[in-house]
Amino acid sequence: MSSARATRQREVIAQVIEQAEGPLGVPEIHGRARQILPRLGIATVYRTLKLLTEQRQIHAVAVDGESLYEKTGQGHHHHFSCERCSRVFTLHVCPVDLPGGTVFAGGFLVRSHEVTLYGLCPTCAPQA
Amino acid sequence: MSSARATRQREVIAQVIEQAEGPLGVPEIHGRARQILPRLGIATVYRTLKLLTEQRQIHAVAVDGESLYEKTGQGHHHHFSCERCSRVFTLHVCPVDLPGGTVFAGGFLVRSHEVTLYGLCPTCAPQA
């Protein structure tokens, strides 16, 4: 049976995602990792994202129709997408009041939820 | 200057989206429209979605990393994605308490929000 090996590429890609201020897209991950490993191929990024996802080290979240990756184990949280600079941040607040097992009109049984807040980030807000 | 013409294709595509139970993806829109116009090309679907979006007749929402289209003017609402059948529904409820202009810790100025609820739809829930 196969075993996953520890390689410099995987180490760097995982670290880029760990240290990010929010979930990152594939081009962003590739770009940041390349500052450390210039010859890193995009195929390796995709393959590593798939591997890390299977290992539950990271997972994908959908924001604005794009798949972004973030580390797991951050607890319940949501995302903030800046309308000016387009960066996405992780926010450890939950503005939703939904007891588990809530049933909505019509019979929709809610098991979990995802919230994306839109507006201006701390950097862009003062400039507005 | 150019003016948009009323064509059968545009009429059918718009109608498919208007009558849907929730936002639809491109393959779904193409499939439903083809039941009426079998020779409808996928390129026309993409071009029409772009046109209708510019006209503000419809708009895109991101659910599970995919762009889905729905008519505008439905008022404040959110979406429910069924974990079993994968269909997406429109729900006219808002479980979020966010007065406009709320500022979150760190200086995030919130202007709007999007919520996606996950669970079992009325059809799938009874079978669970």
Next chain:
DNA sequence: TTGATTGCAAATAATTTGCAGAGAG
């Protein structure tokens, strides 16, 4: 040494564009 991993390039899948003919106004 052994076999997993990588970079590159070719293969797919998704979306966009060019173009000649069809159709709206």
Next chain:
DNA sequence: CTCTCTGCAAATTATTTGCAATCAA
């Protein structure tokens, strides 16, 4: 009649896969 719109196919763009060389264990 004029000029937009459509279907088809070719062109992009995004993601995946094949393969020989490289590297971890």
